[in-house]
Amino acid sequence: MDYDARSATFYRNKVSLATVEGRVEPSFVLPADSPTPYERYVLSEDYEFRESTVRYDAVDDEFYIQLSTRRIDGDVEVSEDTGHPDQTVLGIDLGVNSLAVSSTGTFWQGDNYDHWCREFEKRRGEMQQRGTQAAHNALLRLGKREEAWRKQYIHTVANELVAEAVEHDCDVIVFEELTDIRERLPQAKWHHVWAFRRLYEYVSYKAPEQGVSVEQVEPNHTSQRCSRTDCGFTHEDNRHGEHFCCQKCGYEVNADYNGAKNIGLRYARKRTHRLRSSPKSGSGDAEVDLRVNGGTLNGESHRPIAGD
Structure with a gap:
């Protein structure tokens, strides 16, 4: 097979x-x-x-x-770049406890979203038990209000996420691919998966309006890999719930923040390699940096930014 x-x-x-x-x-x-x-x-x-x-x-x-x-080599076609080829990337990790976490250390918590989804579910259950025509009509109205609320909530998160990228001068927002996300996040319910897909969809059309592109990378091992550029040790024991502790170098940090950095670093490394390898790009010294809390990472080192 x-x-x-x-x-x-x-x-x-x-x-x-x-x-x-x-x-x-x-x-x-x-x-x-x-x-x-x-x-x-x-x-x-x-x-x-x-x-x-x-x-x-x-x-x-x-x-x-x-x-x-x-x-991974330079055989993949690289789009023609205009101006300076260097890019700055914002990595985004999606999860249940935190709906989204950026590589700059911003958290969009999922508590309020979960609370109101549970409230809507509770109200639906109560109306379904009544079994009357009036309850049925009220159930339809509730469904429309719930859908409108969820869409508005995700629109707000998407706007803030794009603003985060613009504030930190990022050219690219990078998400993990959402294929098989139910298997990768077994604790996620249907409204979480809906939120992940809508958030990516909304950011995908909002970000280009601000001159920021949106990309995706394979999610393999991003939750288990140490995001320190001088380590990179990957093991399933590195993560325990919301806590990440590298079994090799001892690096400890929030697990979702670690994942966001790995997602951004994966794109940055591949993009840098392709730019430097492709004869079409003419960018032999190009760098693609990941914006993190207090500086940037380029896959090899951390550079603090004055004033952060």
Whole structure:
């Protein structure tokens, strides 16, 4: 059976596979004599996952999985840039406790959103129990009010998010891809997933009006990877709920903020590599920086900004 990047996600000691009955996460054992280091080719951001094949050996009663990766190079077409090629990026992490978190350290909490979604749900339940025509009509009106409220709430968050990018002179806002977000955030309810998709949709048309583009990156390991540019250690034990603590370097920070930085750094590193590698761009010294709380990161170092 073959799996692509949408249906298979690899971690340090296990893999998440899509099946007809939902996601399964079997653990695996690497060959002791493997000539290709797993961390270098699978957990590294220098390579991207392509496809994998699962095979069952009836004799040994075991499953085997093979995967292929491809080094990220300059073969991908880069759009023609005008003016100075350097860019500044704002990374955005989406979650349940915090609806959105930026790499600059701004949190859009989800408490108020969750509270009113629960209130609307409670009122719907009460009206449904009555079973009268009047209750049915009231239920329809409530549904329209709820939809209008949720849209206005997400519009407000989207406006503030774009303003955050403009305030920090960011050229790009980067989100994680929303494919399979239900599997990645099992605690998320339908109204969370709705909010994530609408927030991306609203920012996607609001940001260009302010001269800011919107991009997406693969979310693999962004919640487990240490965002310190001199570390980058990736392990599922690094994150415990809202707290992130790197098991290698000891870096401790809010887990969603760490994820936002990783999302932005992933785009910045890939974009920088492509700009410097592509003969079309003419940008051999181009830099794509991530805006963080108190400075910028370029994938190699942190630079504080005076006045922050």
